[in-house]
Amino acid sequence: MTDLRIRAAGAADLPALLALYRHLHPADPAPPPAQTATAWQAMLAMPGLTIFLGERAGEAVASCTLVQVPNLTRGTRPYAFIENVVTHADHRRQGIGRAVLAAALAAAWAAGCYKVMLLTGSQRDSTFRFYEGAGFRRGEKTGLIARPPG
Template identity: 50%
Template sequence: MAPSTLSIRPALRADIPMLLDLYEHLIPGDERPSLDEAAKVLERFLCYDGSAIFLGETDGLLVSSCALVVVPNLTRGARPYGLVENVVTHRDYRQRGFGKEILDAASDAAWDAGCYKIMLMTGSKKPDTQAFYLRAGFEQSKTGFQKRCIPVREES
């Protein structure tokens, strides 16, 4: 069987239902917004120039995604920086390189938007997850802190 190829593109409003389905593979049982609420969030999200939710499709299915937010910045010569969040691959399609491909697409978009760096954080303590981000070209060179109003999700 030939390896599947991943087609990557930015999310559109019509993609919201299947994107919300895919997020079930990121945070099982997470509270799901209404379609109207999700559409409003996507609209606000896209107000940040260069930002996108990238979708990876293969075999006619949405199997991978990540969000890139390009944040305006007054340091580094006023070059923006990128934040990557909600990196997910459908559990039946993992270990095929799709996660790295979606992160590469987000990285390329960040560089095209003039970002001087891209950051992501993971709450996972799993060595496989951390190794995945290292293989995708990210380095563990900063210390992250967070303040939350909802509890940290349990790892499964």
């Protein structure tokens, strides 16, 4: 995987990320461009939010979002969330997703985070094994989800 480059996504990476996200939620309709641009600008401006982008030959092939949250407990050490983990379908099972997660975890540990959490909607054992191979443990805590009414 010497040809893999992992970096923080920047303003010019929006089209590549949107194409990559089609591999995460293929059935989701594309949001209006103005709405996407507004959300992207807000994400780029948000302290503690980094989108890690894995590239091969200049093509976006994997990504995850790390959000670090300041904290008043645990000696004021921050905690973090990882969301939107995706690898392009043509590049799966090559260690790329795991490498992108490793970069995000390294950034969280370097920032002093005392834990990093992620949720998955998948019930497949292969998904759990993937995350465990990347350093996560299942069963340590229980995740709960609230959704807006209606």
